[in-house]
Amino acid sequence: MAHDTAHAMPVETSTGLDTRKVAIWTFIGSECLFFATLISNYLVYKGKSLVGPLPHSESQCMLHGQMTTCEPIFEIPLVTFGTAVLLFSSFFVVMALNGAQRGNRKQLITWLTATVLGGMFFVGMQVYEFSHFYHKGLGFTTNLFGSTFYTLTGFHGTHVTVGVIWLATMLVLAIRGKVPPAKALNLELAALYWHFVDVVWIVIFPVVYLMR
Amino acid sequence: MATTALGHAGTHAYAQKTGLWSWITTVDHKRIGILYGVTAFIFFLLGGLEALLLRWQLGAPDRTFLSPEVYNQLFTMHGTTMIFLGVMPLSAMFFNYFIPLQIGARDVAFPRLNAFSYWVFLFGGLLLNSSFLVNAAPNAGWFGYANLTSTQYSPGLNVDFWIIGLQILGIASLAAAVNFFTTVVNLRAPGMKLMRMPMFVWMSFITQVLLLLAFPVITVALVLLMFDRQFGTHFFVPSGGGDPVLWQHLFWIFGHPEVYILILPAFGIVSEVLPVFSRKPLFGYAAMVFSGAFIAFLGFGVWSHHMFSTGMGPIADTVFSLATMLIAIPTGVKIFNWIGTVWGGSIQMKTPMYFALGFIAMFIIGGLSGVMHASPPADLQQTDSYFIVAHFHYVLFGGSIFALTAGAYYWFPKMAGRMLDETLGKIHFWLMFIGFNLTFAPMHILGLHGMPRRVYTYSAESGFTFWNQIETAGSMILGFSFLIFTWNLIRSLRSGAVAPADPWNGATLEWAIPSPPQEWNFAEEPRVDSRDAFWEMKRARGGAMPEPPHVSGQGIHLPNPSYWPIVTALGILVFFVGLLLHVHVPTVLAGGALTLFAILSWAFEPTGH
Numbered sequence: 018m019a020h021d022t023a024h025a026m027p028v029e030t031s032t033g034l035d036t037r038k039v040a041i042w043t044f045i046g047s048e049c050l051f052f053a054t055l056i057s058n059y060l061v062y063k064g065k066s067l068v069g070p071l072p073h074s075e076s077q078c079m080l081h082g083q084m085t086t087c088e089p090i091f092e093i094p095l096v097t098f099g100t101a102v103l104l105f106s107s108f109f110v111v112m113a114l115n116g117a118q119r120g121n122r123k124q125l126i127t128w129l130t131a132t133v134l135g136g137m138f139f140v141g142m143q144v145y146e147f148s149h150f151y152h153k154g155l156g157f158t159t160n161l162f163g164s165t166f167y168t169l170t171g172f173h174g175t176h177v178t179v180g181v182i183w184l185a186t187m188l189v190l191a192i193r194g195k196v197p198p199a200k201a202l203n204l205e206l207a208a209l210y211w212h213f214v215d216v217v218w219i220v221i222f223p224v225v226y227l228m229r
Numbered sequence: 230m231a232t233t234a235l236g237h238a239g240t241h242a243y244a245q246k247t248g249l250w251s252w253i254t255t256v257d258h259k260r261i262g263i264l265y266g267v268t269a270f271i272f273f274l275l276g277g278l279e280a281l282l283l284r285w286q287l288g289a290p291d292r293t294f295l296s297p298e299v300y301n302q303l304f305t306m307h308g309t310t311m312i313f314l315g316v317m318p319l320s321a322m323f324f325n326y327f328i329p330l331q332i333g334a335r336d337v338a339f340p341r342l343n344a345f346s347y348w349v350f351l352f353g354g355l356l357l358n359s360s361f362l363v364n365a366a367p368n369a370g371w372f373g374y375a376n377l378t379s380t381q382y383s384p385g386l387n388v389d390f391w392i393i394g395l396q397i398l399g400i401a402s403l404a405a406a407v408n409f410f411t412t413v414v415n416l417r418a419p420g421m422k423l424m425r426m427p428m429f430v431w432m433s434f435i436t437q438v439l440l441l442l443a444f445p446v447i448t449v450a451l452v453l454l455m456f457d458r459q460f461g462t463h464f465f466v467p468s469g470g471g472d473p474v475l476w477q478h479l480f481w482i483f484g485h486p487e488v489y490i491l492i493l494p495a496f497g498i499v500s501e502v503l504p505v506f507s508r509k510p511l512f513g514y515a516a517m518v519f520s521g522a523f524i525a526f527l528g529f530g531v532w533s534h535h536m537f538s539t540g541m542g543p544i545a546d547t548v549f550s551l552a553t554m555l556i557a558i559p560t561g562v563k564i565f566n567w568i569g570t571v572w573g574g575s576i577q578m579k580t581p582m583y584f585a586l587g588f589i590a591m592f593i594i595g596g597l598s599g600v601m602h603a604s605p606p607a608d609l610q611q612t613d614s615y616f617i618v619a620h621f622h623y624v625l626f627g628g629s630i631f632a633l634t635a636g637a638y639y640w641f642p643k644m645a646g647r648m649l650d651e652t653l654g655k656i657h658f659w660l661m662f663i664g665f666n667l668t669f670a671p672m673h674i675l676g677l678h679g680m681p682r683r684v685y686t687y688s689a690e691s692g693f694t695f696w697n698q699i700e701t702a703g704s705m706i707l708g709f710s711f712l713i714f715t716w717n718l719i720r721s722l723r724s725g726a727v728a729p730a731d732p733w734n735g736a737t738l739e740w741a742i743p744s745p746p747q748e749w750n751f752a753e754e755p756r757v758d759s760r761d762a763f764w765e766m767k768r769a770r771g772g773a774m775p776e777p778p779h780v781s782g783q784g785i786h787l788p789n790p791s792y793w794p795i796v797t798a799l800g801i802l803v804f805f806v807g808l809l810l811h812v813h814v815p816t817v818l819a820g821g822a823l824t825l826f827a828i829l830s831w832a833f834e835p836t837g838h
Contacts, residue, residue, distance in 0.1 A: 030415040030416065031414065031415050031416065031417040031421075032414060032415055034415065036338045036339075036411055036415045036416070039338075039410075039411045039414050039415050040338065040339065040407050040408070040411045043406075043407045043410050043411055043441065044407050046441060046442075047403060047406070047407070047441040047442065047444070047445055048445065050441075050442050050443075050445040050446055051445035051446075051448060051449060054445060054446045054449040054450070054479065054482075055449055058449065058453065058464070058475075058479075061472075061475060062464075062470070062471075065470050066470060067469065067470045157456075157460060157462065158460060158461045158462050158463070160463075160469070160470070161463060161464075161469065161470050161471065164456065164462040164463065164464060165464075168452070168453070168456065168462075182825070186829070186832075
C-alpha cells in the first residue's frame with residue numbers, strides 16, 4: 018500500500034501486536050534481571066551479618082550506643098496484610114481495564130481509584146515498617162541484613178511508587194473522560210507494569226519474610 | 230523554523246530543516262544516527278589519544294612522562310571510553326541509521342525515545358570526561374574491582390565519577406535496546422520474515438537482547454557500590470562482612486555479555502560487506518543466525534573465566550572453562566562461513582572489503598589466544614599480564630574496530646551522499662593494519678615473559694625495552710592512520726564524488742533509496758519476497774534498479790520534532806550530578822522533579838499522527 022496520504026507508521030505491525038505493548042513486555046523482561054540481581058544479593062548475604070539485629074531471631078546489637086539484646090525484626094502480620102492489599106490491587110486494575118474497554122466509566126473510575134489507594138496503602142505500610150525497624154535498631158548500614166533488606170524492598174517500593182504515579186495520572190485522565198475504549202491500551206500498559214511489580218513482590222515476600 | 234515546516238506537512242513540500250534547533254529537537258533515526266556517529270568518533274579519538282600517552286610513557290624504561298596516578302587515570306579512562314563511548318555508540322550509529330532502512334521501516338518504534346537515548350549518552354559521556362577538569366578522573370580500572378574502589382582506598386571523587394557516568398550511560402543503552410528490539414520485532418516491511426532479515430539486523434537484534442539482560446546487573450552492582458561509598462554500607466567491604474569477590478561476579482555477569490555486545494554488531498557488519506564485495510549471498514545464512522544466538526546464550530554462562538585467579542575451586546573452574554571453550558564452536562562456524570562466502574566469489578577489492586578481510590584475520594588471532602586462557606592453568610600464568618592485553622585488543626580492535634571501519638567505508642556514501650576516497654582508504658587500511666600488529670602482537674611475547682598489566686613503568690634490567698619500543702612506534706603509526714581517516718572523512722564530505730543510490734551493487738533495502746535518503750525513507754513501502762531483497766528486485770528486472778516510486782513521499786506524515794527528550798535527559802543528568810556531589814539532596818530532588826515533569830509533558834505532547 019502506498020503511503021501517499023495519511024499514516025506515518027505502518028498501520029499493521031509485523032506481529033499484529035501494538036508496538037507499545039511489545040515495548041512494555043521488553044522492558045519488563047529487562048526488569049526481571051534487575052530484581053533477580055537484587056534478590057541474589059539478599060540471598061548471598063543471608064546469615065552473614067556480623068552484628069544484630071537479625072530478621073527472625075534475637076541477637077546482640079548496638080542500640081542507643083550500647084550493646085543489648087534485640088528482638089527479631091520481622092513482624093509478619095502487618096506485611097502479610099500489605100501483601101494482600103497489593104495483590105488485590107492487581108485484581109482491581111483488571112476490573113478497571115475491563116471498565117475502560119467496555120466504555121463503563123463508573124466501573125473504570127471506581128476500580129482505578131481502588132487500585133491507586135491499594136498502591137498507596139502498600140507504600141505507606143512500607144514507610145511505617147521502615148521507620149519501625151529503624152527504631153528497633155536496624156539502620157541502613159547497621160549490618161548486611163539491613164543493607165540488603167532496605168535495598169531490595171526499597172527498590173521494589175520505588176517501583177510501586179512509580180506505578181502509583183502512573184495509575185494516578187491515568188485516573189485523572191479517566192475522570193476527565195480521556196480514557197475511551199479506543200484508548201484502553203494506555204491503561205493496559207500501566208496495568209501490565211503494575212502486575213509485574215506485584216509478581217516481583219510474590220517472590221520477595223516469601224524469600225525475605227518467610228524463609229528462615 | 231523547523232517546527233513550522235512539519236505543521237503544514239501534507240499541504241506543501243517540507244522545508245529543508247537546518248540549524249542547531251533542528252538537530253536538538255530531531256526525532257529522525259538517520260539524524261540521530263549521525264549524532265551518535267560524530268559524538269562517538271570524537272570520544273574514540275579522545276580514547277586513542279589517551280592510549281598514545283600511555284604508550285609514550287612505556288616507550289622507554291623508568292620514564293617519568295606520566296606519574297603513576299595519571300597513568301592509572303589514563304588507562305581507566307582509555308578502557309571505559311573505548312567501550313562505552315567509542316565502540317558501543319559507533320555500533321549505535323549503525324543501529325540507528327540502518328536497522329530501519331534494512332527492514333524497510335519509516336523510523337524506529339519510538340522516535341522520541343531514540344532521541345532521548347542519544348542525549349542521555351551524550352550527557353553521560355560529558356560528565357564522565359568532565360572528571361579530568363577537576364583532576365579526578367576514574368583511576369580504578371574499567372572493571373572497578375572492589376576493594377580498590379572503597380572509600381578507604383579511593384577517597385576522592387574519581388570512582389564516583391565512574392559510577393555515575395556508567396549509570397547514566399546504562400540508562401541510554403537500556404532505552405535504546407527496548408526501542409530497537411521492538412523495532413525489529415514489530416516494524417518489518419511486509420514479507421520481511423525473521424529468516425529473511427539482513428545479517429546485520431539479526432546480529433544487532435541479538436545484541437539488544439544482551440543489552441536488555443546484562444545492563445540491569447551492572448546497574449545494581451553500581452548502585453550497591455554507590456551505597457558503600459556514599460552511605461557507608463558494606464556490600465563489598467570485608468570489615469563489615471561484605472565480599473569483594475561478589476563485585477567481580479556481578480561485574481562479569483554484565484561484563485562478559487558486554488564483550489559480545491561489542492563484537493556481535495561487528496559480525497553483522499562484515500556479514501553485509503563480504504557478500505556484496507564477493508558478489509555471492511552469505512554462505513550458511515541459517516547457521517550464521519543460530520551461531521550468533523548461541524554465542525549470546527553461552528555469553529551468560531562464562532563470566533567466571535575472568536575470575537580463575539580468585540580461587541573458585543576445581544568444579545567451578547572446570548564448568549566455566551568448558552563453557553568458554555564451547556564458544557569457539559559457533560565462532561568457528563562464523564569464520565568458516567565468512568571464508569565460504571568469499572570463496573569462489575567475484576571479489577571486488579574496495580576499501581570496505583580490505584577492512585572486512587583484515588577483520589577475519591585479526592579476529593582469528595584474538596579468538597585463538599582467547600581459547601588459550603579458557604584453560605585455568607594457562608590463565609593463571611597469563612592473567613594480569615600483557616598477554617591478556619594482546620588478546621582483547623585483537624578481538625576488540627582487530628575485531629570490532631576493523632569491522633566498524635569497514636562499515637564506515639561501506640555505508641558512508643549512503644549517509645553522506647558522497648564517496649570516501651579509495652586511495653586514502655587503502656593507505657588508511659595498510660597503516661592501520663601494520664600499526665595495529667606492531668602495537669599488539671609483541672604484547673603476546675611480553676606477557677608470556679611476565680610483564681604485568683596496569684603498571685606505569687618497567688626497569689631497564691627487565692628486558693622489556695625492545696618490544697615496548699616497537700609497540701610505541703606501532704601505536705604512533707596506528708594513531709596516524711586515524712588522522713588519515715579523519716582527513717578522508719572531512720575531504721570527502723566537502724568534495725568527494727557524489728554517491729549514487731547503489732554504489733556497491735548492494736543486496737539490502739537501504740541501497741534502493743537515494744543517498745542520503747529522504748526524510749521519509751521509503752516513498753512506497755517495500756515488499757520483500759526473499760533474502761537479499763534488493764538483489765532479487767534487481768535480478769527480476771535483469772539487473773536494473775527498480776522503478777522510481779510512483780508517489781513523491783512529500784505527503785507522508787512524520788512524527789513531530791520534540792525538545793522533551795533532551796529536557797528529560799537533562800533532568801536525569803541533574804539527578805545524577807546530585808548523587809555525585811555526595812547525595813546533595815536539593816539537586817537530586819530538583820533533577821527528579823524535572824525528569825518527572827518532562828516525562829509527563831512528553832507523554833501528553835501531540836506526536837503528529
